[in-house]
Amino acid sequence: MVAITPDSPVASIFGRSVKKRQLVVDGLGLQTVGDVLWYFPRRYVATAELTEVERPREGEMLSIVGRVRSSQVKSFTNRRTNRLSHRLEVRVETAGPEFVLTFFLPHKGMAESEQRRMAPGSRGMFTGKVQLFNRSWQLASPHSVMFTPAEPAPGQGTPDGEEGGDPGDDPAGFDAALAASLKGLVPIYSVTSGLYSFDLQKIVQVALELVTGVEELFPDRLRERYGLLDVMTALRWIHGPDDHAQLGAARKRFRFQEALVLQLVLARRRAALRAQGAQSRDGGRGRLLAAFDARLPFELTAGQREVGEVLERELARPHPMNRLLQGEVGSGKTLVALRAMLRVVDSGGQAALLAPTEVLAQQHHRSITAMLGDLAAGGMLGGAEDATTVTLLTGSMGKTQRAEAMLRIASGEAGIVIGTHALLEDRVTFADLGLVVVDEQHRFGVEQRAALTDKAQSPPHVLVMTATPIPRTVAMTVFGDLETSVLRELPAGRAPIQTNVVPLADQPHWMDRVWQRVSEEVAQGHQAYVVCPRISGDVLEQGESDQREVDEDGRDTTPRKQLAAVEEVAEQLRTGPLAHVRVGVLHGRMPAEEKEATMRAFAAGTIDVLVSTTVIEVGVDVANATTMVLLDAERFGVSQLHQLRGRVGRGGLPGLCLLVSSSEAGSEARERLDAVASTTDGFELSRVDLEQRREGDVLGANQSGYRSSLENLRVLRDEKTIVAAREAAEELLAEDPGLTTLPALAAAVSAVEQSSSSDFMEKA
Structure with a gap:
């Protein structure tokens, strides 16, 4: 007998049940036995209690544990065939609303047998698509497994002449072996049309019984330190837990595993980025920034001074700054960013401010020019001795205006450049781009931000500003790949x-x-x-x-x-x-x-x-x-x-x-x-947003939130796990940068690093 491993095709655990196998392969995309094992249930229902259903949602596939209140066989004439047919109407009680299930059966004997199996007072699991019809909740195309097995109805067998006995058969809704295997918590899987959660449950159980060679990613010392299950125990418990304690232990294992792999990927990315280096922007003699500070008609807030000091330290380092500045609308983010830009100009470099709209870019240009006064008139009559030039570039500018602006940017005459998406065009070049400031960063995609940073001769420092971070940004801060500064003080002149x-x-x-x-x-x-x-x-x-x-x-x-x-x-x-x-x-x-x-x-x-x-x-x-x-x-x-x-x-x-x-x-x-x-509080709101929209593709380009690359992790719920995994990742890499002593873990990390989506990590 050929050994079944995680790399074996799905067919090796299916036998001759072609129809169901194709649904699993084509509908769910599960190609191998390993894919099946790592296709985790989306939720669980307890067999010992009726399911609480507070608010059914029309169109969702719902699985419930319920008690049969009544079951009645009704005969009717089928309009299409003009033949007598039969249906069994079953009313099922839950801890919430009552559901009506209708089973259409060709023979009266089969209908009566099913009625006996679902007799009033019996309990079971019922699955179907939720509908609201005649003010009653329905489970359309229902499937049932009763916790008290009964004899199958006469003539009930497998369809289409297929031989029985394979996992995924039994569309009639009763499987004695499955009923006998039900434990305290029954897994419910996401499925596709024509496939039931019960079908997948049977397939997974076969895989768990037959598979060998599932590699353990963690060394024993790491599992002991963090209290983690071995991989096979965790797989058995995640797919068939006796109770919530087993389920919790299995989830802990797989959430930590995913967090650790991602943290190892991110840590290696950070190390690679630091190795590339960036030009230190220490401000030189700092004459332009000093002149600007001396002319400010007001005192900086404590928060502005504190964030400014952080930015100065990070700009002076020989590796790129990557920082998020979060603050309420009008909290002084632009002033903080301007002081950082002036420090870069004092260092001999250029700074670019990317705004999402022409209106905002023009407003930034007017306000920054006004704040600088003659310090923005570099090379012009009446300009201050240490002045620079502030240049605006937008899509609506005339051909001559654009050409003049692009020349000032390319020559380095423009120390501060403010613009819209026009800055991202290939024709726009910088003499020495040292700092990229992105305003309203949620309005730009990862690739758009990367298009600007790629114009620098060496990796530039990056400062992104927002009033409400998008879910992906919050996820990046939790994962430790984006440092955060917050301006919490309400500025003078702002009312609640x-x-x-x-x-x-x-x-x-x-x-x-x-x-x-x-x-x-x-x-x-x-x-x-x-x-x-x-x-x-x-x-x-x-x-x-x-x-x-x-x-x-x-x-x-x-x-x-x-x-x-x-x-x-x-x-x-x-x-x-x-x-x-x-x-x-x-x-x-x-x-x-x-x-x-x-x-x-x-x-x-x-x-x-x-x-x-x-x-x-x-x-x-x-x-x-x-x-x-x-x-x-x-x-x-x-x-x-x-x-x-x-x-x-x-x-x-x-x-x-x-x-x-x-x-x-x-x-x-x-x-x-x-x-x-x-x-x-913008950050508090972003966490609310994160709970509802999800975290987006943490390693990829997608930042909308709906398609998350995280399978088991949730950023807010598992924040402590993610932080612990980061500590473990740093320790493992400090001991063994190449993970040579942990080949299975190294392979998992490499698989993520080589995926197309992870290419966006360094651009984010």
């Missing part, structure tokens, strides 16, 4: 912002009060923003309700919701509750001149209420604006919500942000809004 959720699902009449509050603020001489998710109202989307409605043919009949749109809302306000105020409109489809004119009018106070899309998210600073109304707020991300409310309360006047939403209490969307309303 009160944020409230307006729950229209519970209190629809509160909408009238929203417009009353806006009217009151305008009456006091202040201004307001009203932000909508759409420009025009031609898009209908489903509401946030988890309870989808379907008709008898399975069509989704859930009511559709008209999203708030700028044009319609503005017209409604002009003719309705805000007819007495001046309402303006701003969105991305407007010509550039019209947008600029609208913003100038709002800044000048000739527009009282500006109805807009998220174009005001960054780069808009109107001190007299005190109120922000966000319609359909559940349609915006945490970072967007936090950025948008930062547009108010900037002139020393208290700010008010109203998050208007139809989301139901208890939904994820509502929880997200409640979190935003409860804190103005």
Whole structure:
């Protein structure tokens, strides 16, 4: 008999069951026995208690432990065949709602036998797709395994003439061997159409019985130190735990294993990056920075001084700085970054500030030039002795302007360069790029940031700034690959912002009060923003309700919701509750001149209420604006919500942000809004974002959050495990940089390093 190893094909544990095997291979992508063993359950249900189902979700595949309340056989005439058919309707109780299961069976004897197997009072596990029909929860195309086996119905066998006995057979829903093997916790696997979790459970059990040669990655001393199971025990317990203690021990092993491999990859990346080196930017005589500090009309905050000292130390090192600067909107991040840029210029290098929009790039150029005064007029008549040149480069600049800016950048005349994506073009070259500052870093992809840093002769120092880090950034800080500085002090002139959720699902009449509050603020001489998710109202989307409605043919009949749109809302306000105020409109489809004119009018106070899309998210600073109304707020991300409310309360006047939403209490969307309303701490909000969106591809280019490269780890839940794994990784590499004494672990690390996604690590 040929030995079965993790590298053996899936067919070696399947026998002749071709149909199920193809579903496993093609549908789940499990090619080898090892793939099957490492395909872990997504959750578990306890056989000793009824499943708690608080809020069924329409369309999800659900597995429950329930008690049969009633079972009834009904006969009907099949419309397609005009023959008599039979169905068994079973009502199943859980610790939550009741479910109706319908089994269609060709013979009355089979239906009656199944009825006896699922007699009232019996308990079992039931799987199917959740539907809401006639106000009752259904499990469509159900599958069942009863905990008290009964004799199979007459004629019940394997389909399509296939021989029985292979794992993955038994579509009729009963398997005595499987029922007998059920333990305290039953694993539930993610599956594909035509495949049940029970099918995969049987396949995994066969693999565990037959496989040999599963390599142990950890030395005994490491397992003993961290209290980790050996790999085979962990595999058996993760796929079939007797209780939660076994499940917890197995999970601990695999979470630590994944964390350790990733930390070893990251540690070797950091070592390689340090080996490349970077040019030290110690500031030389520091005359430009000293002159700037001497002219500041105010004292730096304690936080700004502290972060500035950290940046100075790291810029002076012979390896690249890679630091995140997090602070509230208007907290002084730009000033801190400017002082770092001036230090690099004093060192003979150049600094580049990358902004996501032309509006923000132009604002940075104006504010930095104004702060520097004659220190920004290098080489010009009236310029200070130690002055530099500040150059702007954007996509909308004319050909001549762009050529002049690019020449100043290439020659090194421009010490500070501010720009948009235009800086990333191949034609843009730098004389000596020493520092890259990325503003609103969540608006740029990993590759875009890398396109700028690649323009340096040696790896540049990198400073990324944000008010609310994206999930991937938080993950990078937890993994220890991105150092973090936080500006927590509210700067002078910034007033606190009160944020409230307006729950229209519970209190629809509160909408009238929203417009009353806006009217009151305008009456006091202040201004307001009203932000909508759409420009025009031609898009209908489903509401946030988890309870989808379907008709008898399975069509989704859930009511559709008209999203708030700028044009319609503005017209409604002009003719309705805000007819007495001046309402303006701003969105991305407007010509550039019209947008600029609208913003100038709002800044000048000739527009009282500006109805807009998220174009005001960054780069808009109107001190007299005190109120922000966000319609359909559940349609915006945490970072967007936090950025948008930062547009108010900037002139020393208290700010008010109203998050208007139809989301139901208890939904994820509502929880997200409640979190935003409860804190103005950007890092705390980013952790909320991380919990809901996931951490993104920690080693790869994807940073949206939904596709995580982490299989077992969750950054917030397993933060202590990740930190412990980093300590273990550093110790292992200190003893054996090549991991030559741990070949299995070295192979796992190499596999991750050689994956295409990990190429982005050094760019991140």
